[in-house]
Amino acid sequence: MTTQAAEKRQRDLYEGRVTTLRELQTVQNDLNTASNDAKTAEVGLEAVRNRLRILGLRDDEMANLQKGAINPATAINAPLSGTIIQRKIGPGQYVTTGGGEPSYIIGDLSKVWLIVQLRESDLARIEMGGRLQFRVLSHPDRVFEGRINFIGSSVDPASRRITVRADIDNPQRLLKPEMYASVRIINERENLSHAVPRAAVVLEGHKVSVWVLKPGNVVESRRVRTGIIDGGNIEVLEGLALGERVISRGSLFIDRMVTRG
Numbered sequence: 001m002t003t004q005a006a007e008k009r010q011r012d013l014y015e016g017r018v019t020t021l022r023e024l025q026t027v028q029n030d031l032n033t034a035s036n037d038a039k040t041a042e043v044g045l046e047a048v049r050n051r052l053r054i055l056g057l058r059d060d061e062m063a064n065l066q067k068g069a070i071n072p073a074t075a076i077n078a079p080l081s082g083t084i085i086q087r088k089i090g091p092g093q094y095v096t097t098g099g100g101e102p103s104y105i106i107g108d109l110s111k112v113w114l115i116v117q118l119r120e121s122d123l124a125r126i127e128m129g130g131r132l133q134f135r136v137l138s139h140p141d142r143v144f145e146g147r148i149n150f151i152g153s154s155v156d157p158a159s160r161r162i163t164v165r166a167d168i169d170n171p172q173r174l175l176k177p178e179m180y181a182s183v184r185i186i187n188e189r190e191n192l193s194h195a196v197p198r199a200a201v202v203l204e205g206h207k208v209s210v211w212v213l214k215p216g217n218v219v220e221s222r223r224v225r226t227g228i229i230d231g232g233n234i235e236v237l238e239g240l241a242l243g244e245r246v247i248s249r250g251s252l253f254i255d256r257m258v259t260r261g
Helices: 003-015 021-054 059-066 120-125 251-260
Strands: 083-087 104-107 111-119 131-136 139-151 161-169 181-186 194-197 201-204 207-214 218-223 225-230 233-238
Touching: 021 059, 111 120, 111 131, 111 181, 120 161, 120 225
Parallel strands: none
Antiparallel strands: 083 104, 111 161, 131 139, 131 181, 139 161, 194 233, 201 207, 207 218, 225 233
């Protein structure tokens, strides 16, 4: 007998003075509780249906599930398009909706990030939006390029390196996650300035100078303003004209001789 039928029967008995008011109220409370439980269950069922729709199940497939007809090869549609780059589950494992770990990791590989651990000494050569060129082992003859979109705010105290990130277009999906690359920094200023060997620079306190070779083998001390140091060369920002010759061997000896004289 259903709760509604029991309530009707108890009401009829009460009206015929066969049962008490208390017994009728007890049955009515049971009816209200059952009605509320039914509404809660319906809300929960609709929430489950909506979650299944998000996963890509059709209404007819959900109807089969309610009948107990479970398809062992049910397709689960991803909420976004992309490429599976990592699988977290294997055959025979159970998947729960409340699990903290995702089943698969999907990424859009049409654009990837290049993460560079840059030496502290190279920080002066980079800037936001600056260019990077790099090669990977799988395509050694091809040069890829990107733009810097992030520069770390601190240097790692152990490695003395800083994290730099660049956006890379990858329309052919040639670049894969976790690949290693050899990177070259493209400094636009380096293409507009010139450099001299480090041995040509004479440092005296805050004074920086070079010995310029003039016509007739005459030497002249010239104060310069320097920029970045790249290997064995120093960038000259001011003080030298393009094409001027400097003395790179013995410049310190000449400086001492002139000072003594």
